[in-house]
Amino acid sequence: MTLGLYALCSILAICFVGVSLCIYRNHLSVMHGMVFAMAIAMVNGLFAGTLVGILFQGNLFLSTIIGISIGSSAGILIGSFHSIIVILEGALSGVMAGMMGAMLGEMVAATYWDVMMFIMFALALFVYLLIIIEVFKMGKNHKMK
Known part of the structure; x- marks a missing residue:
């Protein structure tokens, strides 16, 4: 129950962040897009990798593949609003974070799963x-000019 709630809230948050980035993408530099894609891919890969590492305890291969897929997908999705290099940065950050999250989920003891x-x-x-605050701040500053 708790894991499902965490996953649902995370999906809703990434949807909100993605829509916000899509709306204000003309007001953001490529560097902003690169940092946002990298950060979102990193936290999604860590979160998803840890979640599936806990759910598929004992099957590191499957949890690593799922964690990498989710992290890279988030990076590619957010990076697609900007450029190819941003897509590459987001995808590679998602790969790294998905692997780290899966290893963390495998290694953590069952008593600490919720924590x-x-x-x-x-x-x-x-x-x-932090990303939402920065996006809205950039959009607001652009409207004032």
Whole structure:
């Protein structure tokens, strides 16, 4: 139940961040897009990799492939609003984070699963919040000029 709630909230947050980036993409530089794609791919890969590492305990291969797929997909999706190099940066960050998250999910003891998922969820929400603040700040500054 708790893991499903974390996953649902994370999906809703990434949708909100993605829509915000799509709306304000003309006001953001390529460097902003690169950082946003890298950060979103990193937290999604870590979160998803840890989640599937816990769910598929004992099957590191499957959890690594799923974590890499989710992290890279998020990086590619966010990077597609900007340029090819941003897509590459987001995809590679997602690969790295998906592998790290899967290894973390495999290594954490069963008594700490909830704590670890809460930490990953809080980290993801913190990064999403910072990105949303920056996107709206850039959009607001552009409208004032």
